[in-house]
Amino acid sequence: MPELPEVETFVRALRRPLLGRTIIDLRNDWPRHIAQPAPDELAARIAGRRIEAIDRRGKYLVFTLSDDETLVIHLKMSGHLSVVPGDAPPDPYAHTVFLLDDGGELRFRDPRKFGRVYLLRDPDGVLGPLGPEPLADDFSAEALAAALARRRRVLKPLLLDQTFIAGIGNIYADEALFDAGLLPTRHSHTLTPDEVAALHAAIRKVLALGIAREGASISTYVKPDGQKGDMQNAVAVFRRTGQSCYVCGGPIERIVLGGRSTHYCPNCQH
DNA sequence: ACCGGAGCCTGTTAGC
DNA sequence: TGCTAACAGGCTCCGG
Numbered sequence: 001m002p003e004l005p006e007v008e009t010f011v012r013a014l015r016r017p018l019l020g021r022t023i024i025d026l027r028n029d030w031p032r033h034i035a036q037p038a039p040d041e042l043a044a045r046i047a048g049r050r051i052e053a054i055d056r057r058g059k060y061l062v063f064t065l066s067d068d069e070t071l072v073i074h075l076k077m078s079g080h081l082s083v084v085p086g087d088a089p090p091d092p093y094a095h096t097v098f099l100l101d102d103g104g105e106l107r108f109r110d111p112r113k114f115g116r117v118y119l120l121r122d123p124d125g126v127l128g129p130l131g132p133e134p135l136a137d138d139f140s141a142e143a144l145a146a147a148l149a150r151r152r153r154v155l156k157p158l159l160l161d162q163t164f165i166a167g168i169g170n171i172y173a174d175e176a177l178f179d180a181g182l183l184p185t186r187h188s189h190t191l192t193p194d195e196v197a198a199l200h201a202a203i204r205k206v207l208a209l210g211i212a213r214e215g216a217s218i219s220t221y222v223k224p225d226g227q228k229g230d231m232q233n234a235v236a237v238f239r240r241t242g243q244s245c246y247v248c249g250g251p252i253e254r255i256v257l258g259g260r261s262t263h264y265c266p267n268c269q270h
Numbered sequence: 271a272c273c274g275g276a277g278c279c280t281g282t283t284a285g286c
Numbered sequence: 287t288g289c290t291a292a293c294a295g296g297c298t299c300c301g302g
Contacts (some may be wrong), residue, residue, distance in 0.1 A: 001295060014302080032278090059296080077295055078280080112279045114296070153272075170295070220281080220292075259274075259293075 002075040004134070004167030004188075005210025005231065008046050009054045010081050013224040014106075017083040022050045022101040023065070028097035033108070035116040037127075042119045046068060046098070057152050058130045058166030062123060077115035082107050082224045111220070120258050130166040135150040139165075141200040148188040148196060156184035157258030159203075168203065170249060171231075175206040176265045178237045183269045184262045209234060224250045238264040 002010070016164035026043040028034060035044055040045055049065035054085065061081070073081070086103045098106040108115065118126055131147075132139045151158060158164055159173040168176070177184050179202035182195060191199065215221055215229030218239060224230055236246055241254040245265040255262050 003296095074296085076297075110279095111281065112281065112295090116297095151271085159272090160296085261293095 001169055001171065001219055001222055002079060002206055002215070003075055003080060003169030003210070004056070005077060005171050005213075006215035007059050007061060007075065007173070008165070008228070009215045009223055009229065010075070011061060014061075014083065015054050018051050018063075018100075020051065020104065021104075022048065023098050023106075024048070024101050025099040025109050027097040027099065028095065030110075032114055033096045033110065033113065033115060033117055035248065036118045036120065039188050042117070046071065046119055053180050056237060057127045059167035059169070060130075062127070064248045068121060070118075070120045072118040072120060072123055073108065075083060076112070076116070077111070078110055078220050080109040080111040080220075080224070082109070082220065082226075090254055101260060128267050129163050131162060132166065133162045134165050135207055139204075140201075141197045144200045145191075145193065145196040148191055149200075152187060152189045154184070154257060155186045155188055155261050157259070158188050160260065165203070167207070170260050171235065172203075172210060172220065173225065174238045175235055176202040178202075178264060178269060179206055180270055183266075184257055185266050219229070223242055237265060241242070 009106060023046050025047055028039055031039050049069050051063055052066060055065035059074060061073045065071055083104055083106050086105055091107060091109055093111045094107040095113065096108040100106065120126060128244045134246065147164065155177060156173055159176065161166050176199065180198040182199060210216060210231045213230035213234060214223055216231035216235065218230035218232045237252050240252045241263060242251050245252055245268060248265065248267045249265040250265060252263055253266055
């Protein structure tokens, strides 16, 4: 389940093999992978475009192409991107493949087919609704405090709301709440200034740790080179139901909030 | 404005 | 040990 740190890991690994390359063609065996525009139009418009920059916005990968085109990819649950030689063994799960001018391929592997590809002249149409980047300099505790007070919502589902903050998914939401010592069932407008400060620091801490450890290989995620990340060895609560809390020794509990499994320590979080 | 549920998918896991 | 059924999970859409 790629979240901000996992997507950032892809972005960093893809820059070296892709920057300066030109996309010459597209292969697709699952048309629903292409969200926008229609697959044949996307193929026609992307051919001949050079990859000039690769960045991340929330959980989206953003490829700035020549001629003011932007390729946007969301990996959703099981998406994976890698650059391989053209004669690499075929991958039945690589539903969308970008052919490169050096003979290589950018493969979008996606067993569950939840991922989406966009080719946009104005990426704001897709990226515009996203909330602030939690690792950006202008994401301050004061800004978070104001945003929390404005919405009266349960913390866990709110952290997963991409229009509130961009990039946090189920793993890092649970980890951030544990690190901040806050129960996932707390309501956003009830946090004290100290609690907001703790949450702000915790969000940035766990995301930065996830990036440093190149992502959490808990379900299907692996790095572009196929190797596992290392963040799964540093989680405090996620999918540790019944196991001992590393801080107090008590059992980690699991509840469902907003339809998502939620893990926390009832002793350490208040 | 917010919440809950269905739907999209298929590999993995739980339960018999 | 082998099978089937439920689950996971980001996000969108719908109805309340």
